[in-house]
Amino acid sequence: MNKDFSELQGYLVKLDREVIEKEGIKAYYNRFILAILKYLRINDIRSDEGRYFSSVSLLKYLRENDERLYKTTHRYFARIILSIEKEKSVIASFKCIIAIITNRLFRFKVDISKDKFMYGTPVFKSVAVNQEKENTYKYNKLEIELDSVHGVKGQTHTATLYMETFYFSKTNESIIKYLIGEKSSTIEEHTEKHIRVAYVAMTRPTDLLCLVLDEDVYFNNKLKLNDLGWVHYSDIL
Structure with missing residues (x-):
């Protein structure tokens, strides 16, 4: 083996x-x-x-x-x-x-x-000129591009879905307290990095920002998130 x-x-x-x-x-x-x-x-x-x-x-x-x-x-x-x-x-x-x-x-x-x-095993295959991007999906003529935050740094978008990944801890879960306005006297180094990357991602969209969270994390912080304008997808679909 x-x-x-x-x-x-x-x-x-x-x-x-x-x-x-x-x-x-x-x-x-x-x-x-x-x-x-x-x-x-x-x-x-x-x-x-x-x-x-x-x-x-x-x-x-x-x-x-x-x-x-x-x-x-x-x-x-x-x-x-x-x-x-x-x-x-x-x-x-x-x-x-x-x-x-x-x-x-x-x-x-x-x-x-x-x-x-x-x-030899890239996250996404490289894209040649005039070739369709393999990390772009189409739905009802709407193009949805899947990429890293750094991969689209400096660009603006109509909408952004910020996915949750793992780097020492779940990226979005680790910053939830900061999203709802709570402050802490100390902050883990990796959490600070999560916040910086999240800031870049969340300032890109012009019309709609969506965030992936574990449902338990969302409902435990639902009231404060709602007060700040966050809405669960099931409430609008």
């Missing part, structure tokens, strides 16, 4: 039932670690002793140098196993976790758009 793949996609596919029955969920964890190890080797990122990392030494290094990231990574692995089993793509988020680990542990910045290992 410990195969070596030239592209990230190879490590993130649904495994055969026979493999799971034989090795258990650990088979997925091993694949995920191997993907990270592959990336480290490609970029000649080594241990303090100058050796390439093994699965054991990488996890040990991660735990000793950033225990919080160690726990976050394991929670992330557990979550994406369910997605892979449902044959959903986890490539975009896995690229992010690799970027976070390499930046936090080794101060190595990843350029996802130019990295060959990751670029």
